[in-house]
C-alpha cells in the first residue's frame with residue numbers, strides 16, 4: 441500500500457485553490473436501515489471545485505452518505521441540497537418533505553456523476569455505447585457530438601483505442617477509467633467516487649488515481665470515499681473521518697495527517713501509514 | 714386388432730388431421746404470445762413498490778399455479794356463462810391457456826430481472842435514467858439471456874398442453890385424433906399418428922430454441938480469452954467419466 445502512495449505523492453503541489461460557492465450542502469441528515477442507525481445528524485458543505493476525501497472503517501456509513509447525496513437512498517431526516525436543488529424531495533411551507541417522482545429525481549441525478557467500487561459498466565454495450573447511452577438516449581444529445589465527446593473523454597482517461605471493446609475484455613483498471621469517462625459524459629457538476637480503487641489489483645490503482653488527480657486539477661468538484669491517503673495528500677482540500685455514522689474529523693490534509701483531533705483518525709492513521 | 718400401416722399413413726396426412734395440427738400450432742402461438750405479455754405485466758406487478766399490486770400478483774400466481782389447467786378450462790367454459798360471461802370454445806381455450814401461461818411466465822421474467830446484478834441498477838440510476846429507461850436500456854437486455862431458455866421450455870409445454878382444450882371440444886390435434894379413432898376403430902394408429910405430429914412440432918421448436926439460445930447465450934462482445942463462460946455441468950460430467 442505505501443509503495444503505491446509513494447508513486448502518487450511526488451506530483452503534489454501545494455494547492456490553495458479558488459473555491460466557489462457551496463454546491464453540495466448536507467444538513468443534519470439521518471439515515472436508518474431498520475434499527476441500524478447509519479447516519480447520525482451528518483452535516484457537510486462542499487464548495488464548487490473542492491475535493492473532499494472521506495475515510496472511515498467498514499460500516500461507518502461512507503457509501504450510504506454518498507448514495508444519499510445522489511438520492512440512491514432515501515433519508516429519514518435533514519436535507520441535502522446539490523447544484524441548487526433539494527435532492528429527492530419537495531418541501532412544503534410547513535417544512536414537510538415528500539419524495540419526488542422517479543422522473544424528477546432522475547433529472548436531478550444528471551447533475552452528478554457517480555463511480556462505484558465494482559465499476560458497474562453495462563456488459564452488453566461496448567465502451568463507446570456505455571459512455572454515450574446516457575447523453576444520447578436520456579439527454580437527447582446529437583449522437584455524432586456525443587461520440588466525439590466520448591472519444592475525447594477516452595483520450596483523457598488514457599484509453600483512446602478501447603472504444604469498440606466490451607467491458608469483459610478490459611482489465612479492472614481500464615473498466616474503472618471507462619466508468620469515470622461514462623460519468624463525465626453527462627457533464628456533471630459534481631463527481632462522487634465510492635472506493636474507486638478498492639476492487640483493483642495493486643498495479644492498477646495508480647492508473648485510476650492519476651485520472652482522478654487530473655480531474656481535480658481541472659477544477660472538478662469531487663467527493664471521494666477512499667483509503668488511498670496518497671490521493672488525499674495529492675488532491676484533497678479536506679479529509680474527513682467517519683465513524684459510526686458521524687463525521688468525527690474534517691481537516692485539510694496536512695492537519696489530518698500531522699495533527700488529528702479524533703481518536704478514530706489516530707487509530708486509522710496508525711494502521712494505514 | 715392388428716396394426717394397419719395403411720390406416721396410419723392415411724390418418725397421418727388426412728386433411729382432417731392436418732387441420733387439427735394447424736389448429737394446435739396457432740393456438741399454441743396465440744396463447745403463448747398473450748400469456749407471456751400478461752406474464753410480463755404480472756411480473757412487474759410482483760416487483761412493484763405498491764403493496765396492493767404485489768398482493769394481486771401473488772394471488773394470481775398462487776391460484777393459477779395451484780389449480781389444474783383442466784379445471785380452469787372447464788370453469789371458464791361452463792361456469793362463466795352462468796355469471797353472464799359467454800365465451801365460445803376457441804375464446805375459452807385461448808383465455809384459459811394464456812392465463813395459465815402468464816402465471817408461470819411471470820415467475821420466469823421476475824427471476825430474469827432479479828438475476829441482473831444490483832450494481833447495474835445503481836449505475837443506471839446514477840446516470841439519470843428513469844425506471845422505464847433503466848428497464849429498456851440496461852435491465853431487459855441483460856435479463857433476456859436468462860429468460861430465453863425457460864421461455865423455450867414453456868413453449869414446448871404449451872404445444873402439448875393445448876391438447877387439454879379437447880375437453881371443451883376445441884377441434885385441435887388431440888380431439889381430431891380421438892374422433893378419428895372412434896370413427897374407424899383404429900385407436901392405436903390414430904394416437905400414434907398424433908404422437909408423431911406432436912413430436913414433429915416439438916422437435917422443430919427445439920431446433921428453433923437452440924438457435925435462439927445460441928444467439929442469446931453468446932458472451933457480450935466478441936469472444937476473447939474469456940474463460941468466464943460457464944462450463945455445461947452435463948458435458949463436464951461426461952468428460953469426467955471418459
Ligand SMILES: Nc1ncnc2c1ncn2[C@@H]1O[C@H](COP(=O)(O)OP(=O)(O)OP(=O)(O)O)[C@@H](O)[C@H]1O
Nearest residue numbers: 473476478496497498499500501502503504505635
Ligand atoms: N441496503 C442496505 N440495507 C440494509 N443495511 C444496509 C444497506 N446498505 C448499508 N447497510 C448498513 O449500513 C451500514 C453502513 O454501510 P455503508 O455501506 O454505508 O458503510 P461503508 O462505510 O461504506 O463501509 P465499507 O467500507 O464496507 O464500504 C452498515 O452497517 C451496513 O450493513
Ligand SMILES: [Mg+2]
Nearest residue numbers: 502503504635
Ligand atoms: Mg462502502
